Amino acid sequence: MQAGDLEPPEPQAVSAPLTRAAIFLLVQVDAGGEQTAKDLLADLAGLQRAVGFRDAGAGLTCVAGISSAAWDRIYGGPRPKELHELPVFSGEKHTSVVTAEADLLFHLRADRHDLCFELETLIMDRLRGAVTVLDEVxxxxxxxxRDVLGFVDGTENPTGRGVEQAVLVDDDEPFNRGSYVVVQKYLHDMRAWNALTTEQQELVIGRRKLSDVELSDEEKPADSHIALNVITDDEGNELDILRDNMPFGRPGHDEFGTYFIGYTKSPAVIEKMLDNMFVGSPPGNYDRILDFSTPHTGALFYVPTADFLEDPPDAPPEPEPPAAATPAGTSLGIGSLRRSTRS
Known part of the structure; x- marks a missing residue:
């Protein structure tokens, strides 16, 4: 078989259909736990098949993402060119949150919560003693x-071929057909939100609450959520991301939230959205939804292809330490090495 005939690598299930249940798990890989994490990631597809086989129609999937810091520890070697720690976005009134310790993301989805629960149990059985759980939603x-604010969430998601165009990397060999993902956990002040009239809530979001129809440009405030989350390129083309947000909560603890998760081929698109939200566009014109929704976590991950996870390339050998300095006059004529760093 010639190189041109090889099948392209299989992405993880980033574009799986919306489901009725999900679990979002953030963990930190403890010192010495790197090989355990790498082995689990290689076996993740097999664990998913074992659990999903019990109800093939329930659509069980699990997407794994690796942070910038964890990439070097687990895989080494070349890096996805846009993998970095999520910046903090700080405006005059609101500031985003970064969960810098989050090394791995597991995004489990199915139409039955018990399948997600079972798969997460198997994952944690394998990782226990090697990771510290930072957040589980x-x-x-x-x-x-709808989200718990009462509005339909994810209306503008791409469809059809637009999904792959929005979420799959296509200009970073050998990391093509992977994705980037940003997650944030928001908690809502429901008392303050519910004190607004429906019409006032619609001006915050930029959509009609019942019909989900977007407000006209004349009706839609410049600081509405919809207005500040439309990102375009230099030619004016709208840049899409794929959201699979989920509500969560514990009413007995007065906890009501939305877990934002956005897949993209370039994290710059989501980072521009967050800059618009927190700093404002122009600065000071921040997203009004932040007056009612507070972020508690935030992280950026690269989502390798399923093929990469199952059979990662061998890490390059560690460079040999530099030779001891030679006495003056006996230089070997070798110039000094220079290492570039990237965030």
């Missing part, structure tokens, strides 16, 4: 794909 489908 169990999401659910709320009526007709």
């Amino acid at each position: 169990q999401g659910f489908r709320y009526f007709d794909a």
Whole structure:
């Protein structure tokens, strides 16, 4: 078989259909736990098949993402060119949160929560003693794909071929057909939100609450959530991301939230959205939804292809330490090495 005939690498299930249940798991890989984490990631697809086989129609998937810091520890070698730590976005009134310790993301989805629960149990059985759990959120489908604020979430997701165009890397060999993903956990002040009239809430979001129809440009405030989350390129083309947000909460603890998760081929698109939200566009014109929704986590990950996880390339050998300095007059004529660093 010639190189041109090889099948392209298989992406993870970033574009799986929206489901009724999800679990979002962030963990830190403890010192010495790197090989355990690498082995688990290689076996993740097999664990998913073992659990998903119990109800093939429930659509069980699990997407794994690796942070910038964890990439060097687990895989070494070449890096995805846009993998870095998520910046902090700080405006006059609101500031985003970065969970710098988050090394791995597991995004589990299915139409049955028990399948997500079982797969997470198997994952943690393998990782226990090698990782520290930083955050675990169990999401659910709320009526007709609404968030707990009462608005439909994810209306502008791309469809058809537009999904792959929006989420799959296509200019970074050998990391093509992977994705980037940004996650944030928001908690809502429901008392303050519910004190608004429906019409006032619609001006914050930029959509009608019942019909989900976007407000006209004349009606939609410049600081509405919709207005500040439309990102275009230099030619004016809108740049899409794929959201699979889920509501979560514990009413007995007065906890009501939305777990934002956005897949993209370039994290710059989501980072521009966050800059618009927190800093404002122009600066000071921040997203009004932040007056009612507070971020508690935030992280950026690269999502390798399924093929990469199952059979990662061998890490390059560690460079040999530099030779001891030679006495003056006996230089070997070798110039000094220079290492470039990237965030």
